[in-house]
Amino acid sequence: MSVTAQTIATYVERAARLRARCAREISVEVAELTPLRFVHWLVEQKSNWSRSTWRSYKAAALYVLTHEDRPLDEGDGAIAILGAESQTGAVVRTKETSAMKAGRFRYQDRMRVYADLRLGRARYGRELIDFLRASCATGLRPLEWYAASLEIPEKGYNAKLVIHNAKTTNGRGNGARRTLRWRHLSPSMMRSIARTIGLARSFLSDDDYTKYYGRLQGCLQDVSRRLWPDKEQCYAIYCCRHEFIAQAKLVYAPAEVAALVGHHDDETAFTHYGRRDSTGVVDIELPIPDEAEVAQVRRTVATQLEALSKLHERDDTPVTSRSPADPQTVAEFEPFPTPPVTKKDEPAPDLSLWPNFYKMLHAPPTDSSSFGSRRERRDDTTSDIEPNENEQTGIKPP
Structure with missing residues (x-):
């Protein structure tokens, strides 16, 4: 990530002000302030700052702690702690600075x-x-x-x-x-x-x-x-x-x-x-x-x-559904069940246990008539909206 010279100068100035304030509040000299104590103080102050203020302070402190000259491993723990801190705990809006x-x-x-x-x-x-x-x-x-x-x-x-x-x-x-x-x-x-x-x-x-x-x-x-x-x-x-x-x-x-x-x-x-x-x-x-x-x-x-x-594309892998052991399971959990798979040499499966609408959609027509003409040939007592009770349960009438 590229950072301009003006942004670097802003980071350095902001981090210097924060360090001076931290040293003043915990009664130590700025030169004696360790990275770990500075980071702990920043985290403690987070509840007093807005989320945007916390993000700007965190970015400035991370940049300075990462790029300043210091003995090896002295501030690595502080950098890890500060880097893992989210904006959770900061207030949404304060009554200071830009909020006013x-x-x-x-x-x-x-x-x-x-x-x-x-x-x-x-x-x-x-x-x-x-x-x-x-x-x-x-x-x-x-x-x-x-x-x-x-x-x-x-x-x-x-x-x-x-x-x-x-x-x-x-x-x-x-x-x-x-x-x-x-x-x-x-x-x-x-x-x-x-x-x-x-x-x-x-x-x-x-x-x-x-x-x-x-x-x-x-x-x-x-x-x-x-x-x-x-x-x-x-x-x-x-x-x-x-x-x-x-x-x-x-x-x-x-x-x-x-x-x-x-x-x-x-x-x-x-x-x-x-x-x-x-x-x-x-x-x-x-x-x-x-x-x-x-x-x-x-x-x-x-x-x-x-x-x-692309992030929200649906996975094309078929989802394993509950087996239609009985008509109630099918009607409740799989309104559009997957048709039974048959091999070439096996007899066709018995569709009597499957819902009537499946037979209407998938069963091959007996003649060249359309789906609409088959509906017309239904019994007059059978409603188009509410199928016959026997057809719903999949039980053949005697």
Whole structure:
């Protein structure tokens, strides 16, 4: 499994913070903290974390314990213990971090945030307005802006945005790039997108841009708490992507939504992002998905379905059923019994003990008449729905 340099840096930083916290809570120096004590502390803390938090902490700790320089066999036991720990015991949802962020960023609330930012009380108010408007119109991840570019559109479109997908390792993204096109993108929205790209590119490193994005995030949270002091969840910049996907679901098919946001399958957006509401209001100038990218998503989904169908294929080996020793056993356990197998030199078996419907379906006709004509030749007292009692039991009348 490939891991990017940015992911490795995140793992190292996260593991260092966890180690420092562990050492502080058990009153030892970080240098004296053994891998085994660190892992035991992690497992004990699992009940305080959500499942997603536990998975991220576990991945960071495993990576660092596996790749750090240490004497041979010193941490192998700790790695085995941590690797065997599942998310069982972690809570589904906590009241911390991402659980306190709203899922969608609806139109009325966005307008209130824009109005508050235009008052000039926030240091990054103008930049944040452009960032929010551009993110809602494009659905970009915050870290995708510094690698995005506005290009000359093809005939029939007035805007074209090319994005380098942020999550492309381990088969998570739909290719390295995705393209968004608009037929009628407003000039004001185009200016917001251009200013957001220019601002993101003004930073010399990814780290500088990440710090600036963190300041924008803090500014939005301050405004959100000021406008809705009694609201448990506050807004985050990533809510713009949720809102974009929620409104795209009202217009496009699942594969088209996945192509617009860079997902490799059509399930992620419908499972983990903003839900469609009953109002059906679309206030975002949605782009048009690229046909080639939509086809790629559908190929990926078809491959997944084919692999899944192979896992669930029925075994063709015949299942041994109970022998029809008596009519009750046959009627109860084998409504469609397997016909008796006979060899060429053996006499035909006696079918008198088999249910009447078996004889109807499998017995050869006595003449060239059809199955329907045989039904017509039945006794008038015999119902087509309820067969004769003697025929049900298989007992010949005297």
